[in-house]
Amino acid sequence: MMVHLMLAPVVLPFLTGSLLLLPFARSNTRRRNLVLVSSVLLLAVSLVLLVTTHQQGASYYALGGWAPPYGILFYLDRLASLMLVLTSLLTLAVLLYACAGEDKTGSYFYPLVMFQVAGIQGAFLTADIFNLFVFFEILLMASYALLMHGGGRERARVGVHYVILNLVGSSLFLLALGLLYATLGSLSLPDLAVRVQQVSEDQQPLVKAAGLLLLAVFALKAALLPLHFWLAATYSAASAPVAALFAIMTKVGLYSIYRVHTQLFGPAAGDLAGLVQPWLWPLAGLTLVAAIVGLLASQQLRRLVAYSILLSVGTLVFAAALQTPEALGAALYYLVHSTLISAALFLLADVILQQRGQDALQAGPAVRQPVWLGGLFFVAALVAIGLPPFSGFMGKLLLLQASVSHGLWIWPWILLGSLALIITFSRAGSSLFWRAEASLQSASETQAPRMHWTQLAAILLLLACSPLMVIFAEPLYEFTFLAAEALFVAPQPLIWSET
Structure with missing residues (x-):
């Protein structure tokens, strides 16, 4: 039974999404109850899988029962189980927040969320690179519709750009898969990891081209x-629950870089070892520069949060470029932190x-609940900036320690990012809560809606993870280090047993 439980993170949201399309689920109350129960079950199953795998x-x-390389293979290790728990926790918070009324602003919100979660979970579980493409398409199709949730001209405009870019990425993905299958004769990651070591010299250029095409695809997903x-x-432009759920989307791209390129082109790949490292260094640095410029230029709070995600992406790619278990373990810790705090923001x-x-981010009406919102924003800003005693500080400290063996030149990049966050979040806090226009305050207090208890519960759930990650930092980092270390183990031919 425990063996089949591995499929539950994909099957459960697919089943829930399908049930939500049936006539009995037309009642919004029934929909809410069903998705909340499903998300709690999904989180429980993911935790069981994480403990069992550890x-x-x-x-x-x-x-x-079809043996690889011909059958569809799922693979559950520490890295996959960690990402399953992260996605399940994020899903629960997003659905809680949507219960305050956001789910009424568009049709099929809950089924689309469930289908997207199924695609994300499948991407984390698959051990076949073609099925990685399939799950990418599932989550992307759901994300296209979710981006338009609530309607509006701006969402339609960015939605068209988003669709076109991802269609181009999907085309490049298929081209890379064709090159890999033509040269190596398999798309199963365990098989590919072994066959890359044995590839002939005349086929190496094709494999390199496929690897770089995959990097371009994953770089697009990771932004x-x-x-x-x-x-x-x-x-x-997206609605708040959708934007919070999309916080995991860039991490799907980063996960793919970690999983695919570390396994296929890691230290054990022979002549193809370190294929993407020369590209990751400049990409990481330039992405950090773009994020810092975007942060300093942001005039809206949501755009500020979006650029903070981009900053975390650049930081996490630096860790991938280091190509050590210590750096990748620290990156996984920071990945969990950055995803949760971005969603909360x-x-x-x-x-x-x-x-x-x-x-x-300018003088305007005062918020109706300045104490609650000011306090939550203050804590969230401290977590995002990375000040002690929160998880952002611990994650960056681990990254700095892991980069010592490569010299201290990486430190200024990470610290400059933290400085940009301090400046921008300080400016945002003063504009939102200290520079309220007195003439508009009374109107704001009488007309603005109070924060719904499900909205507060969702935000508190995400923020509470930060101190917990610090309290349990040692076992959590040990887990992420072991998850990263497994990616650097020299691949062995997969021997399949029906038992």
């Missing part, structure tokens, strides 16, 4: 420069927008 090791699952222009416009920005009537 205790018993990684495991494979071949659908239909690496120069493929980052879609991120700020898309995230700032998007939700908090929406509440502030509802009470101010605008999210422009």
Whole structure:
């Protein structure tokens, strides 16, 4: 039974999304109850899989009993289980927030969220690079519709750009898959990792071309420069629950870089080892520069949060370029932190927008609940900046320690990013809460809606993870280090047993 439980993170949201399309689920109350129960079950299953994997090791699952390289193979290790828990926790918070009324502003919100979650979870679980493409398409199709949730001219405009860019990325992905299958005769990651070591000299250029095409595809998903222009416009235009859920989207691209390129072109890949490292260094640095410029130029709170995501992407790519288990383990810790705090900030920005009537970082109406929102924003800003005693500080400290062996030249990049966050969040806080126009304060207090308890619960759920990550920093980093270390183990031919 535990073996089949591996499929639950994909099957459960697919089943829930399908049930939500049936006539009995037309009642919004029933929909809310169903998705909340499903999300709690999804989180519970993901935690069970994480604990089981940590205790018993990684495991494979071949659908239909078909042995690789011909069958569809799922693979659950520490890295995949960590991402499953992160996605499930984020989903629960997003659905809680949507229960305050955001789910009524468009049709099929809940089924689309469930289908997107199924695609994300499948991308984390698959051990076949073609099925990685399939799950990418599933999550992207759901994200196209979710981006338009609530309607509006701006969402339609950025939605068209988002669709076109991802269609180009999908085309490049298929081209890379064709090159890999033509040269190596398999698309199963365990098989590919072994066959890359044995590739003939005349086939190496084709494999290199496929690897670089895959990097371009994953860089587009992760929003690496120069493929980052879609991120700020898309995230700032989307509704708050959708933007919060999209916080995991760039991490899917980063996960793919970690998983695919470390396994296929890692230290054990022979002549193809370190294929993408020369590209990752400049991409990481330029992405950080673009993020810092975007942060300093941001005039809206949601756009500020979007550029903070881009900043975390650049930081996490530096860790991938270091190509050590210590750096990748620290990156996984920071990845969890950055995803949760970005989602919390998007939700908090929406509440502030509802009470101010605008999210422009300038003098405007006072919020109706200045103590609650000011306190939440203050804590969220400290977490995002990376000041002690929160998880952002611990994550950056681990990254700085892991980079010592490569010299201290990486430190200024990470510290300059933190400085930019201090400047921009300080400016944002003073504009939102200290420079309220007195003439508009009374109108704001009487007309603005109060924060719904489900909105508060969702934001608190995400923010509470930061101190917990510090309290349990040692076992969590040990887990992420072991997850990263497994990616650097020299691949062995996969021996399949029906038992």
